[in-house]
Amino acid sequence: MARTHTTVITLDSIVSHLITHPEAFKKARDEIDNQVGDSLRLINDADLNKLPYLHGTISETLRLGPVTILTLYESSKDCTVGGYHIPRGTQLWINAWAVHNDP
Numbered sequence: 001m002a003r004t005h006t007t008v009i010t011l012d013s014i015v016s017h018l019i020t021h022p023e024a025f026k027k028a029r030d031e032i033d034n035q036v037g038d039s040l041r042l043i044n045d046a047d048l049n050k051l052p053y054l055h056g057t058i059s060e061t062l063r064l065g066p067v068t069i070l071t072l073y074e075s076s077k078d079c080t081v082g083g084y085h086i087p088r089g090t091q092l093w094i095n096a097w098a099v100h101n102d103p
Contacts, residue, residue, distance in 0.1 A: 006067040006068070009067055010061070010062065010067055013061050013064075013065050014057065014058060014061045017057070017060075017061055017064075018057070024057065027053055028053055028054045028057055031051055031052075031053045031054055032051065032054060035047065035050040035051055036050070036051075063100045063101075064100070064101075065097075066096040066097055066100060068096065069095060069096055069097045070093050070094070070095055070096070071093070071094045071096055072091060072092070072093055072094075073091070073092045073093075073094055074089060074090065074091050074092070075087070075088055075089065075090045075092060076088065
């Protein structure tokens with residue numbers, strides 16, 4: 001269920017961004033038509049190498065609104081980050097949205 005939900009959210013975000021940016025939608029659509037053709041076949045992984053604008057659009061959508069905002073990690077060894085001691089085995093929540101939007 002979670003995989004389906006996150007896929008729907010991602011696709012919804014991509015469509016939403018393209019609808020609100022018609023020039024980007026046209027550029028992505030033209031790229032697909034030129035590289036894949038206007039047939040009704042689905043785009044596959046091999047096509048992505050020929051679709052840099054579409055690939056960039058998808059990547060930027062994921063950067064602007066990551067599906068999983070908080071990701072849990074565990075430190076594999078003692079370390080110091082930003083002057084703070086992090087003991088081995090400490091659980092760390094990483095805020096993907098903040099990382100992707102911090103200039």
